[in-house]
Amino acid sequence: MLPSVRLPRWVENFGTRHGGCELSVRDGALTGLGADGSTFEARLPFDRAYDALPDAADFVEACWPPSQWGVLLVRKGGFAVARLERSYIVESKVGQRHVQGRTKAGGQSQQRFARRRDNQARQAYEAATGHAVRILGSFEDRLRSTQGAPDIALVTGGDHEAVAAVLDDSRLRMLAQQVVEPFLPVPDPRRSVLESAIADAGSVRMSVVNT
Numbered sequence: 001m002l003p004s005v006r007l008p009r010w011v012e013n014f015g016t017r018h019g020g021c022e023l024s025v026r027d028g029a030l031t032g033l034g035a036d037g038s039t040f041e042a043r044l045p046f047d048r049a050y051d052a053l054p055d056a057a058d059f060v061e062a063c064w065p066p067s068q069w070g071v072l073l074v075r076k077g078g079f080a081v082a083r084l085e086r087s088y089i090v091e092s093k094v095g096q097r098h099v100q101g102r103t104k105a106g107g108q109s110q111q112r113f114a115r116r117r118d119n120q121a122r123q124a125y126e127a128a129t130g131h132a133v134r135i136l137g138s139f140e141d142r143l144r145s146t147q148g149a150p151d152i153a154l155v156t157g158g159d160h161e162a163v164a165a166v167l168d169d170s171r172l173r174m175l176a177q178q179v180v181e182p183f184l185p186v187p188d189p190r191r192s193v194l195e196s197a198i199a200d201a202g203s204v205r206m207s208v209v210n211t
Contacts, residue, residue: 001203004063007042008056010206014040018210023054030059037211045202046153047180065202069153070136070175072128073189073197074162076121079128080189081135082198089198093131094191097124125165133171143174155201157184 002010011032015021018034025031028049030042044050044062046069052058065086073080082092139152156163156179163183167176184200186193 001200002042002206003199004045004060004202004204007060007204011056014038014208023056025050025052025054030054030056034211038209040206040208043205045204046155059204063202063204066153067151068139068142069155069201070139071155071157071194071197071201072132072136072163072166073156073158073184073186073194074125074128074166075158075186075188076124076162077188078190079124079131079158079162079166080191080194080197081128081132082194083135083138084198087202091135092194093135094189094194095127095131096188096190097127121162125162128162129166129169129172132166133169136175137171139178140172140175143178152178153180154178155180155184155197157186157197158189 011021011023014032014034018036018038020035022033023030024033028043028051030050031054032040032042042059044059046066048062050059050062052062065084067086069084071080071082071084076097078094078096080092080094083090136154139154143152152175154175156167160183166172167179182205184197186197
């Protein structure tokens with residue numbers, strides 16, 4: 001991940017390190033080829049395809065966030081939900097839930113422990129779902145009432161199973177179709193984790209091959 005404002009300088013440094021850099025646009029990404037054969041690929045945030053000039057400054061201009069978008073981070077130990085307009089957080093909620101770790105006990109004790117742990121996880125997901133519906137529900141309403149494809153995106157992260165459990169709620173199923181890559185592998189959500197996830201969501205996805 002690379003903040004979009006740093007891309008022009010990054011491309012300049014790439015050219016310095018590799019004896020020059022030839023830019024091109026390929027498969028929806030800005031690509032660079034160094035004189036020594038090294039390459040890089042830069043992809044727009046929010047799963048967008050880039051189809052403009054092969055120029056770093058123009059690429060940065062295309063990195064604007066959607067007019068409305070959300071972040072949903074869920075793990076067994078907590079959740080974070082945020083609704084944004086462009087770069088501004090309109091509403092957010094971060095919550096923690098206690099879910100017991102694994103046990104080495106066997107037999108019936110292990111079964112009781114597993115049931116208790118499953119119940120705690122279910123309650124954690126239910127809490128995350130309730131806040132997701134409250135904060136992101138307006139997106140669902142807009143998706144149901146708007147013809148065409150409104151500029152709405154949802155960034156997800158945490159644990160795949162946990163996120164899927166939340167988005168399986170009937171009140172969020174249309175919003176689930178607006179999920180964009182990449183999935184963010186965050187730790188148990190805290191306020192700082194949510195803020196980092198928002199920054200990562202708007203960053204350029206970079207891949208580099210050095211020769």
